[in-house]
Amino acid sequence: xxxxxxxxxxxxxTGPLDASIVGRARESGLLEVxxxxxxxxxxxxxxxxxxxxFGGGPGMVMMCQPLHDAVLAVEDxxxxxxxxxxxxxxxRRLTQDHVESLARQERLLLIAGHYEGIDxxxxxxxxxxxxxxxxxxxxxxxxxxxxxxxxIARLLPGALGHDDSAAEDxxxxxxxxxxxxxxxxxxxxxxxxxxxEVPEVLLSGDHGAIATWRREQQRQRTQQRxxxxxxxxxx
Numbered sequence: 001x002x003x004x005x006x007x008x009x010x011x012x013x014t015g016p017l018d019a020s021i022v023g024r025a026r027e028s029g030l031l032e033v034x035x036x037x038x039x040x041x042x043x044x045x046x047x048x049x050x051x052x053x054f055g056g057g058p059g060m061v062m063m064c065q066p067l068h069d070a071v072l073a074v075e076d077x078x079x080x081x082x083x084x085x086x087x088x089x090x091x092r093r094l095t096q097d098h099v100e101s102l103a104r105q106e107r108l109l110l111i112a113g114h115y116e117g118i119d120x121x122x123x124x125x126x127x128x129x130x131x132x133x134x135x136x137x138x139x140x141x142x143x144x145x146x147x148x149x150x151x152i153a154r155l156l157p158g159a160l161g162h163d164d165s166a167a168e169d170x171x172x173x174x175x176x177x178x179x180x181x182x183x184x185x186x187x188x189x190x191x192x193x194x195x196x197e198v199p200e201v202l203l204s205g206d207h208g209a210i211a212t213w214r215r216e217q218q219r220q221r222t223q224q225r226x227x228x229x230x231x232x233x234x235x
Contacts, residue, residue: 001105001156002032004074005145007112008049010035012142022150025159033149041069050115059116068122071109080107084128087112087141091130094148096171096180103155110148112141173218180229182221184214
């Protein structure tokens with residue numbers, strides 16, 4: 001899989017993309033991630049990529065030409081069909097189901113906006129899928145792009161240490177009726193820490209009893225912490 005990220009601030013991305021699961025997936029060839037500076041495609045002698053908004057108001061707006069040219073040029077670097085995405089607080093809320101569908105794509109192109117926003121005309125021309133990682137506003141799309149890359153990387157076969165790891169995460173687990181569930185509590189050595197003991201069932205060696213306990217814990221946690229998962233329809 002190939003992911004291209006278009007940004008005005010590439011230095012925000014390079015470190016995290018080389019670390020942990022994403023870094024290992026890149027090293028092993030499971031994932032390609034390429035970061036591109038939108039300023040490389042400006043035609044302005046001062047490398048200008050933004051200007052004041054028509055109609056007045058605070059902030060600056062990213063201009064059409066540099067972003068449009070950057071997208072087309074980057075897409076020409078690889079013959080695989082590109083799925084364009086814009087990280088935006090106005091977009092569709094990202095869910096695990098959505099991430100799983102994106103992980104099946106051959107190639108993604110992520111646009112990280114900045115400043116007050118992007119000129120709407122270039123959004124209309126490029127028609128990217130708009131995605132939000134939550135109902136809040138960040139300074140730009142770089143951090144959401146990193147979130148999206150991480151969520152996708154861990155779903156690629158071979159990226160995690162155990163093939164079942166991703167399938168047993170929160171939101172990937174489902175109840176008998178298809179409701180997403182939160183993950184079960186986890187414990188490791190020592191058996192007693194600060195007078196707190198590991199639940200006895202996990203030490204029993206009875207795999208059936210352990211599975212039953214874990215499922216009940218998943219249901220209880222979901223009901224206590226995210227009751228909305230049983231109320232909201234899936235995307």
